[in-house]
Amino acid sequence: MTEPLPVPSRDPAAAPADDPAARKAMWRTRLLAARRAVAPADAAVAAEAARDHLLAALPPAPDAVVAGYWPMRGELDPRPVLTALRARGHPVALPVTPPPGAAPVLEFRLWDGDPAGLAAGPFKTRQPPVTAPAATPTWIVAPLLGFDRRGTRLGYGGGYYDRHLSGAGVVAIGYAFACQEVPLAAGGLPVEPHDIPLAAVVTETEVIRPQQTLADPGVTGGPD
Template structure:
């Protein structure tokens, strides 16, 4: 399922012109921004491969809110969040904040998708970084999660979830807001 979803995401993103991609990411920001009003720390991610970018969302957060991004001390370390911007290569050569940037505990996390169903179950890249990080954050305080992705990443059928999988609270695409818990 993961390999099929990765291939579908790659093909979808490859078909986008730079102008259309920017337009769709702008529409995603329009869909998501009204849902960030109560958040203090909004965590996004530095997009890799064919992922939709959260940067137009992070660039538009309100005064008094702070943007955070994933940070890894090493390949086997638990993912943390540090104050944006992404300025140095992490263990997988994906840009991340400086190791000296303040560590933050986000109360809202924009989660990248490989695929997701409408119940909030997601497939990521398979390493479990987000599940472990969200579980750790939720031990201390509530954290609202919004999976963000292209339209083609939302599947109709259920995605099987393991007991350690952290379900999403909502999903957003450039065309749709999906509340996952009625």
């Protein structure tokens, strides 16, 4: 379904070990290209497969307030799993992205599942209007550009999710195509002090529980 990572013009592993920002920038270029190479038909099948993996292995607690995202730039589509979780009675929220130049702090607002009710946001996002009720998610399906099996998440570099992923009692689940994995054999992703490990990563092929797991991830269910 997904192809191996393309050979980059510059190897991220060749960047200086003491310059994690440079290594992250190289990985972003490589991983964005890999994600964009996924065919639309394969992406649709992957979204349904990832939904099934998540629901089978990582169902949120009954009282969880779930947050997802509106897919853009080829991201794995979380809408199938958000629809399923809403049907199970979970409130579902989407992020509201601040305008360019503002502090990189996301707000979350409830979404009833109707795409027509969403407003245009910065960076070609779609988001709930300001009239939608605010929400404090406890269980976040997080977009990403790359991940490794330690639970390291590589985002776009804006820092929008950092505050929420570090919140007390928040379970953060990375959602991505399998081709977005950075193998530990290649050194994995660089880790900086502000990086928050994910509780798990869900792809179209498997559920990955990090080798360095959280003491109490707050996730129910067994192996997929």
